[in-house]
Amino acid sequence: MSTKTAPRTAPVAGVVGLLVAIALIALAVIGIHDLIVTQGWASGHAWARGAIDGINHSTRADWVIPLAVIALLVGAVLLFVSFKPRRTTYQLVPDEDESAQVWVAPAALSQLAKSASEDVPGVLQAHPKVSRRRIRVSVRITPGADRDQIAQTATDQIHERIGDLSDLPVKVHTQEATA
Structure with missing residues (x-):
């Protein structure tokens, strides 16, 4: 199984x-503006000239070392982000x-788990969450x-509905609906 062709997020x-x-x-x-002004093609003053003159006649301040750190x-x-x-x-x-690499979206697995668990008698609502490791479904029951x-029953229905699309373990948590 090669992960070189795996669908991935943007870097x-x-x-x-x-x-x-x-x-x-x-x-x-800024450089183009200063070039136009210094060549006399337009009137005004160079934006970078003031910054350069200010740096030329300054001494090191106390904030320079923390800024460098x-x-x-x-x-x-x-650097870390570029290699992540x-x-x-x-x-x-x-x-x-x-032989073939077929990929399924977690949202698709989530919808399948939701519809499968809501088809179980006694289930009022289902809220699935699909992670890389498992499928968790919180169901509100009568x-x-x-x-x-x-x-x-919900776990069996989810396994049956998802079929061969995923081999993730399914955990169903039940909670009674308040009257």
Whole structure:
């Protein structure tokens, strides 16, 4: 089973890359503006000139070292984010011979579990939650109904409805509806 072709979320580094690209575009706009002004093609003053002159005649302040440490930490976080693997968004359908890779969305499994458990007599509402490890379903049942019997029937119905799409364990939690 190869996970190279697994459907995955968008990388977190994409958001960081977008922000860095916007910052570089802003620097380019400032540079182009300053070029136009210094060449005399337009009137005004260079935006970067004041910043450069201010830096040239300054001494180190007390806030520079903490700022450098913060910049180092931000750089380390960005480096970590760039190498962080993306999460899979779908679950692999179990296949005995592993010849084909078929993926199912957790939302689809959730809908199947919900409809299967709501078809059980005595169940008023079902709220499924599908994770990577299990399918949990919280069901509200009619007052006075046999909780264990409904939980077992709902579990069997969910396994039957999902069939070969998933081999995740199913946990059904029952709660009586208040009158």
